[in-house]
Amino acid sequence: MTKKIIISLALIAAVALGVVYGRGLLSVHQGLTPPATLSALVLEKQPQPAPKVSFVDAGGTRHALETLRGRYVLLNLWATWCGPCVNELPQLARLAHFTPGLRVLTVNWREKPDVVGPFLKTHNAGTLPTFIDDTGEVMKGLKAFGLPMTVLIDPKGNIIARAAGPAEWDAPESVAYFKRVAQGS
DSSP states (O other): OHHHHHHHHHHHHHHHHHHHHHTTSSOTTGGGOOOGGGTTEEEEEEEEEOOOOEEEETTOOEEEGGGGTTSOEEEEEEOTTOHHHHHHHHHHHHHHHHOTTSEEEEEEESOOHHHHHHHHHHTTOTTSOOEEESSSHHHHHTTOOSSSEEEEEOTTSEEEEEEESOOOTTSHHHHHHHHHHHTTO
16 A cells, blocks of 8 residues: 555656646756856756857867767857957856866857967967857857857757856856856756
């Protein structure tokens, strides 16, 4: 009799969780709620597949975003003429340094490699690799309507959070958050 009750309760709980997840009332990534220092980073109600886009490095080699699957990626779109973007660059470089399990990817919007590389170096972000959205497809694919725009992509290639505007990427609470995210918990 006790076994039947336990099985019945487990079945009811499983159905209830299925309904809650199915209706979008609870996200698979809900435990990843960002701290106040990352108030601009908003979790997606339903994770969406990251767009199939590519960008170039300083040498002109094209890289596809989908090749980064298998780990968490924080992709930041920026430009040299965007003040908030420039302020974020050293913070993103420090975040990358302190969270090696997280791939921090800064992608410049449509500027020349001979401008972007030196710009990163002179703005305390020279440790970040030079990547450029040379065609505008990254910005369009992410549905970014302004800069800076940052998305958090899970190891399965789904966008799970986005920040339209700047955030405190290297604050201690932010670093601790991304360390937890990168460890998968």
